[in-house]
Amino acid sequence: MPLIETRALNKRFGGLHVTNNVDLALEAGEVHCLIGPNGAGKSTLFRLILGEHSPSSGAILFAGEDITALKPFQRIRRGMSVKFQVPGIFKALSVRQNLEIAMQHHYPPASLAEEIDKLLAFLNLSADAKRLAGNLSHGQKQWLEIGMAISLKPRLLLLDEPTAGMSPEETFATGEMVQRLNAEGMTVLAVEHDMAFVRQVAHKVTVLHLGRVFAQGSIDEIVANEEVAAIYLGQTTAHETAHEAAGDVHA
Ligand SMILES: Nc1ncnc2c1ncn2[C@@H]1O[C@H](COP(=O)(O)OP(=O)(O)OP(=O)(O)O)[C@@H](O)[C@H]1O
Numbered sequence: 001m002p003l004i005e006t007r008a009l010n011k012r013f014g015g016l017h018v019t020n021n022v023d024l025a026l027e028a029g030e031v032h033c034l035i036g037p038n039g040a041g042k043s044t045l046f047r048l049i050l051g052e053h054s055p056s057s058g059a060i061l062f063a064g065e066d067i068t069a070l071k072p073f074q075r076i077r078r079g080m081s082v083k084f085q086v087p088g089i090f091k092a093l094s095v096r097q098n099l100e101i102a103m104q105h106h107y108p109p110a111s112l113a114e115e116i117d118k119l120l121a122f123l124n125l126s127a128d129a130k131r132l133a134g135n136l137s138h139g140q141k142q143w144l145e146i147g148m149a150i151s152l153k154p155r156l157l158l159l160d161e162p163t164a165g166m167s168p169e170e171t172f173a174t175g176e177m178v179q180r181l182n183a184e185g186m187t188v189l190a191v192e193h194d195m196a197f198v199r200q201v202a203h204k205v206t207v208l209h210l211g212r213v214f215a216q217g218s219i220d221e222i223v224a225n226e227e228v229a230a231i232y233l234g235q236t237t238a239h240e241t242a243h244e245a246a247g248d249v250h251a
Contacts, residue, residue, distance in 0.1 A: 003028040009058035020211035031188045033198045036208035042191045081154035091134030102148040139170035159190040175200035
């Protein structure tokens with residue numbers, strides 16, 4: 001049984017058909033990346049899964065249970081969590097205080113400090129625990145936000161362009177975090193434009209185009225798909241990436 005599944009999901013904004021009959025299923029333990037050109041409907045699909053939009057028709061199932069009518073907080077309670085692109089951290093508080101706010105009602109006082117220490121280490125933020133969140137680098141702010149999203153140990157983590165604005169090194173470190181979370185059993189759905197990140201983490205890739213599922217498969221299948229290249233990656237990039245995947249350094 002998939003952990004999260006959309007069935008014939010549709011969303012219309014007036015005359016605009018933004019989500020068109022989308023069937024998407026993630027098995028527990030999967031890292032799945034959602035890609036597609038601007039305006040393809042990625043954010044809308046995300047918000048439907050999270051319950052911030054209600055679909056025009058279709059259903060969403062979480063661990064087999066129909067959650068289509070549930071509010072976002074009810075979905076979060078069942079084990080979903082999201083990190084949006086714009087950090088929602090408290091800039092005037094320290095890194096540690098930010099995590100305390102996210103975690104204080106969910107851990108007994110005796111173990112809270114230790115849990116926060118573990119999370120800080122995971123986020124590569126131990127040395128920055130006392131700094132004001134507003135003074136962190138862009139990448140560190142994103143990691144703190146990821147920390148707040150994973151602090152309650154969700155079963156499904158939704159990431160909206162987690163590496164936007166990051167350096168290649170920060171992007172790679174973020175990919176490692178996702179891999180470690182996944183190794184501990186977390187299922188991850190990420191909207192992402194950075195193909196290096198997608199290649200690093202994705203077990204499966206879905207390409208959305210004009211609100212529909214346009215293609216689905218492994219990253220190698222996706223970059224080798226010429227129709228995908230035509231709508232999204234650009235012919236040259238796709239061919240180069242396909243050659244790289246084949247180990248052809250002269251491409
Ligand atoms: N609340 C809304 N009302 C009307 N139209 C909307 C609304 N939200 C999104 N749209 C439209 O739906 C289409 C898909 O938008 P969406 O943001 O889901 O795409 P996206 O794939 O996430 O794009 P990007 O990569 O640029 O973020 C766009 O044409 C957008 O203008």
